Amino acid sequence: MLLEVKDLRVNYDVIEAVKGVSFSVGEGEIVALIGANGAGKTSILRAVSGLADVRQGQVLYDSADLVGRLPHDIVKLGISHVPEGRLIFANLSVRENLLLGAYVRDDKENFGADLENVFAVFPRLKERARQIGGTLSGGEQQMLAVGRAMMSRCRLLLLDEPSMGLAPIIVEEVFSTIAKLKDMGTPILLVEQNANMALSVADRGYVLETGKVVLSGKASDLAEMPEIRASYLGK
Amino acid sequence: MGKIKNYAPVFGLFVFYLVCMRLRQAGYVKNYWLQVLMFSLINGMVTLGLYLINGITGQFSIGQAGFVSVGAYSSGVVTTLLFNFSSLPAYGKPFVFLLAVAAGGIVSGICGYLIGRPSLRLKGDYLAIVTLAFGEILRAIIRCIPQVGGPRGFTSIPRYSTLGWIVVFFALTVWLIRNYIHSSFGRACVSIREDELASETMGIDTTRYKVQAFVVGATVAGVAGALLAHVLGFLHPDQFNYVRSTDFLVYLYAGGAGAMSGAIVGAFILTILPEALRFLAGWRLVIYGLALVLMMLYRPTGICGGREFPFLVPLPRRGAETRAALSENG
Ligand SMILES: Nc1ncnc2c1ncn2[C@@H]1O[C@H](COP(=O)(O)OP(=O)(O)O)[C@@H](O)[C@H]1O
Ligand SMILES: [Mg+2]
Numbered sequence: 001m002l003l004e005v006k007d008l009r010v011n012y013d014v015i016e017a018v019k020g021v022s023f024s025v026g027e028g029e030i031v032a033l034i035g036a037n038g039a040g041k042t043s044i045l046r047a048v049s050g051l052a053d054v055r056q057g058q059v060l061y062d063s064a065d066l067v068g069r070l071p072h073d074i075v076k077l078g079i080s081h082v083p084e085g086r087l088i089f090a091n092l093s094v095r096e097n098l099l100l101g102a103y104v105r106d107d108k109e110n111f112g113a114d115l116e117n118v119f120a121v122f123p124r125l126k127e128r129a130r131q132i133g134g135t136l137s138g139g140e141q142q143m144l145a146v147g148r149a150m151m152s153r154c155r156l157l158l159l160d161e162p163s164m165g166l167a168p169i170i171v172e173e174v175f176s177t178i179a180k181l182k183d184m185g186t187p188i189l190l191v192e193q194n195a196n197m198a199l200s201v202a203d204r205g206y207v208l209e210t211g212k213v214v215l216s217g218k219a220s221d222l223a224e225m226p227e228i229r230a231s232y233l234g235k
Numbered sequence: 236m237g238k239i240k241n242y243a244p245v246f247g248l249f250v251f252y253l254v255c256m257r258l259r260q261a262g263y264v265k266n267y268w269l270q271v272l273m274f275s276l277i278n279g280m281v282t283l284g285l286y287l288i289n290g291i292t293g294q295f296s297i298g299q300a301g302f303v304s305v306g307a308y309s310s311g312v313v314t315t316l317l318f319n320f321s322s323l324p325a326y327g328k329p330f331v332f333l334l335a336v337a338a339g340g341i342v343s344g345i346c347g348y349l350i351g352r353p354s355l356r357l358k359g360d361y362l363a364i365v366t367l368a369f370g371e372i373l374r375a376i377i378r379c380i381p382q383v384g385g386p387r388g389f390t391s392i393p394r395y396s397t398l399g400w401i402v403v404f405f406a407l408t409v410w411l412i413r414n415y416i417h418s419s420f421g422r423a424c425v426s427i428r429e430d431e432l433a434s435e436t437m438g439i440d441t442t443r444y445k446v447q448a449f450v451v452g453a454t455v456a457g458v459a460g461a462l463l464a465h466v467l468g469f470l471h472p473d474q475f476n477y478v479r480s481t482d483f484l485v486y487l488y489a490g491g492a493g494a495m496s497g498a499i500v501g502a503f504i505l506t507i508l509p510e511a512l513r514f515l516a517g518w519r520l521v522i523y524g525l526a527l528v529l530m531m532l533y534r535p536t537g538i539c540g541g542r543e544f545p546f547l548v549p550l551p552r553r554g555a556e557t558r559a560a561l562s563e564n565g
Contacts, residue, residue, distance in 0.1 A: 049436065051432070051435065051436075070440070071435040071436065071438075072435060072438045072439055072440040072441075075436065075437065075438030076438055080436070081436045082436075083432065083433070083436055087430055087432060087433035087436070088433070089426060089429040089430055089433060090429065090430075091429055092425070092426075092429060099422075100422065100426050100434075100437050101437060103419070103422070103423065103426075103437045103438055103439055104437070104438035148437070152437070152438065
């Protein structure tokens with residue numbers, strides 16, 4: 001397994017946000033963590049990328065434990081985190097944002113080709129390469145955040161609620177690019193409240209409730225389960 | 236082609252220096268104004284250091300005068316206590332002077348590391364509080380050291396800084412800061428200013444780059460302090476209180492914290508203006524204050540408003556073809 005999380009616990013002072021969660025992501029796989037607001041999804045991603053303190057458990061990446069490593073070291077190991085709310089650099093141009101995504105790499109000679117690669121996936125970013133990040137629409141900002149993560153040539157992509165705050169038609173567009181990334185072979189750990197969309201692109205899924213995994217399985221099976229359809233798919 | 240253009244500013248500064256000296260010889264420029272010019276250049280250096288910390292990296296340091304005093308006092312120690320400057324042979328003086336300037340920069344840089352390392356690890360306004368306290372504590376400490384004159388002031392420092400020396404160090408500072416902000420260090424600093432959390436997710440070691448920029452800013456202030464000590468010949472701890480620190484902040488923000496030009500222009504105009512207004516006697520500070528208020532009202536982004544003098548942006552150098560290529564295909 002590329003990523004194997006075992007019995008992960010994350011606390012904020014006295015609040016237990018994640019209470020012993022285990023899951024894994026294999027090569028070339030999209031794994032979805034779905035759950036309502038406050039279920040602990042963001043905390044899990046932050047723990048994997050080193051932004052949150054882990055109280056207990058292991059985050060094995062290529063069988064090496066990441067717990068206790070600093071965020072910038074984890075990026076260098078090939079894990080790229082697109083945080084909740086996207087956090088693009090609002091005062092920098094699209095191109096500057098993308099180039100900062102490649103900050104950890106020293107093969108400058110390949111930046112041009114990789115930029116073209118990002119522009120091929122997101123043609124709208126190409127048209128707006130000189131535009132200031134903060135002036136992009138919400139969907140474009142999400143694409144920029146994903147494109148910026150691609151520029152790091154990561155081996156594992158962590159996506160936190162890419163659909164958040166976007167119009168349904170834009171959500172479709174974002175998810176079709178997530179499917180494209182999968183075809184390009186990038187494994188993705190996808191966190192979503194929008195279970196419908198998440199399960200439609202994922203291979204496997206885990207359902208979280210108040211910091212615990214309550215269900216897991218193949219995404220297509222999860223999407224058929226009556227309890228999930230009732231609580232998360234609104235059907 | 237590009238080479239010649241690259242050296243134009245250096246050449247310009249050299250011509251400027253020759254013209255100043257010529258005018259002084261001819262009696263058109265009094266020594267007094269030459270000294271004001273020296274202060275402008277020194278203040279420009281300090282403000283450039285502050286620009287790297289506050290303008291580029293987005294941290295809020297408000298104790299820059301503390302680093303100037305560290306540089307001034309430690310360089311004074313080298314030229315008065317370690318060496319007896321006046322009894323040195325003429326050929327030895329430049330070396331000891333350079334040693335003193337280096338000592339000023341190094342000691343100040345070390346102080347920068349010692350206070351920056353713990354306070355920059357945290358996000359928030361700790362740096363402002365710590366730098367302010369640093370300047371004030373330093374003043375109290377200097378008062379307790381009789382070897383550097385304590386509360387009476389540090390006298391008999393050789394007045395060895397000339398306009399020539401200062402022009403050279405100013406040019407070095409401009410060159411250093413310009414290359415720093417256009418390097419990968421500089422890009423990391425800018426991204427930290429824009430969004431610290433996002434920078435971390437880009438793999439940028441935010442603490443390291445913040446501390447690095449802070450140490451460079453402190454070192455530049457220390458070098459400027461060393462030059463200042465050897466212009467004045469006399470230092471007093473109260474010269475470097477928090478009011479002096481505020482001056483540097485005013486230079487930076489009035490000039491425009493969005494560009495190096497702002498730091499330089501701000502320091503020059505606001506060093507020269509109070510001197511030029513001396514004929515107004517008591518009204519001088521009123522007019523100076525009014526000028527500042529008007530400036531902030533009509534040019535809230537500073538005199539330069541974030542625009543850079545062209546020579547402060549490096550031409551794409553060799554090895555950076557990729558960057559040039561990237562900006563073409565967009
Ligand atoms: N910085 C924080 N400080 C304190 N509590 C937090 C913090 N971040 C999240 N929490 C709490 O942890 C729990 C899980 O939050 P989060 O991981 O953001 O969930 P999700 O992303 O699934 O909405 C929530 O109860 C939330 O209030
Ligand atoms: Mg969340």
